[in-house]
Amino acid sequence: MTDARTEKAANDGDADAQFELGNYFISKSVSHQKSPADTRRAFAWYRRAAIKGHTNAEYRVALAYADGIGVSVDQSRAAFWLQRSAEHGNAWAQFRLGQCFKNGSGVTCNFEMAMAWFQKAADQGHDLAASSLESAKHEQQKSKEAAQKIT
Numbered sequence: 683m684t685d686a687r688t689e690k691a692a693n694d695g696d697a698d699a700q701f702e703l704g705n706y707f708i709s710k711s712v713s714h715q716k717s718p719a720d721t722r723r724a725f726a727w728y729r730r731a732a733i734k735g736h737t738n739a740e741y742r743v744a745l746a747y748a749d750g751i752g753v754s755v756d757q758s759r760a761a762f763w764l765q766r767s768a769e770h771g772n773a774w775a776q777f778r779l780g781q782c783f784k785n786g787s788g789v790t791c792n793f794e795m796a797m798a799w800f801q802k803a804a805d806q807g808h809d810l811a812a813s814s815l816e817s818a819k820h821e822q823q824k825s826k827e828a829a830q831k832i833t
Contacts, residue, residue, distance in 0.1 A: 692727065700731035701739045708751075710740075726750030732763065740767035741775045748788075756815075762790030768799060776803035777811040778796075784818065793822065 684706045691699035707724035710717070725746045731739035744763035747756045761782045767775035780799035783792045797818050803811030 692730075695734070697731040697734040697736040697778045698738065700734070701736050701742075704728035704731065704739065704742060711737075721746075721752035732766070735766075735770065736765050737770035737772045737775070740764075740770065742773050744775065744778070757782075757788030757789075765775060768802070771806075773803045773808040773811070775804040776800075776806070777808050777814070780811065784814075793818065797822075 684703060688699050688702055692703045696781035704724045704727035707720045707727065710720045725743070728739045728742040728746065728794060732743045739761050739764040744760045745751065746753050746762060747760035749755070758829045761779065764775045764782060768779045774798045779804065780796045781787070782789050782796075782825060783799060785791065789795075800815035800818060804815050
């Protein structure tokens with residue numbers, strides 16, 4: 683349960699308190715089998731904090747759009763919020779944005795951008811990003827070798 687001070691701070695525009703309320707409603711929705719009302723409330727609080735530049739809230743908004751949690755699925759909006767969070771240094775957002783560019787999910791497929799975002803996340807110690815970067819480099823090398831055989 684949240685306390686009155688957190689709710690007041692969130693209503694007064696405090697991004698950390700807004701994020702905390704988002705966490706409260708998302709955890710409440712999990713304990714009640716993802717109540718649509720609670721997931722919508724969580725999304726609304728996360729979005730308010732994200733608009734203020736709260737990087738973890740930006741990431742949660744992106745995940746909500748990607749997975750349809752409290753809002754309709756919209757991969758373009760997911761990519762938008764991932765990029766905002768990634769630009770603010772969130773390693774998980776950088777990794778997920780790299781996946782978006784690699785797969786063309788919500789953005790135009792761009793292998794170089796995927797590798798750049800994987801690198802940024804890997805530089806922060808994100809193991810999955812480092813693995814994805816190595817895999818992408820291997821795929822890129824195989825593509826170059828195949829292209830050379832054709833010419």
